[in-house]
Amino acid sequence: MPTGVALRDVREQLFDAADRILLRAGPSGLTSRAVTTEAGVAKGVLHRHFEDFDAFLADFVLDRVDRMDARAAALRDAAGTGEVADNVADALAAVFGSVAVSIVALVTFRDELRARLRESWPAGVPVLTDLAVMLDRYLSAERDLGRLPGSADVSTLAAMLVGSAHLLYADRTGPAPTPDAVRRVVAAVLARA
Structure with a gap:
């Protein structure tokens, strides 16, 4: 994702990605990298919005x-x-x-x-x-x-x-x-x- 592009409701975007991963791959497939990839955002986005x-x-x-x-x-x-x-x-x-x-x-x-x-x-x-x-x-x-x-x-x-x-x-x-x-x-x- 290019820098400087505003994300609309990033929390919801990440949560929806987590839903899809859980339904498709279960808990073992849910990683921070999988979530950001599924959400189509840079890897650091999750950690900018959440402690870990x-x-x-x-x-x-x-x-x-x-x-x-x-x-x-x-x-x-x-x-x-x-x-x-x-x-x-x-x-x-x-x-x-x-x-x-x-x-x-x-x-x-x-x-x-x-x-x-x-x-x-x-x-x-x-x-x-x-x-x-x-x-x-x-x-x-x-x-x-x-x-x-x-x-x-x-x-x-x-x-x-x-x-x-x-x-x-x-x-x-x-x-x-x-x-x-x-x-x-x-x-x-x-x-x-």
Whole structure:
């Protein structure tokens, strides 16, 4: 890239490049050189905007978690409409069908990244923890509307749903589970309510 050329939203450009690399090559393919090459920027650009590569990765993960806020709001707004199991299955498919599975692997893969994330994210793996909170809030709303039993332990159900869905989607190189497979798992977990 020529010097003196202004970059539009370099953070987003780098984060989008990281998404593409994670989806294509997984965590082992995500290096600072791979990111800058994929983004089409000079190697030094990343280090001008971030302290080091792990600082870049931490900001990347937190940015992608923040993007789940709109999905969480949409799921909460769906309370009282449609089938509970369908709403949950759709939300799980949307999250795990994105770069989320690769982000979970990335966080697991890099010790320094986990240490950096602990500075602002005290427990759990960011994507999975945020998803559990999103499902807990939605299921609480459905319980309040009487669409789940009043005795339903929604926090436990949310954790079970996240874990079960993660198992379905964990092999990023294999075929994604069918919507019916996700729906069956969700229905089985919710049957315990």
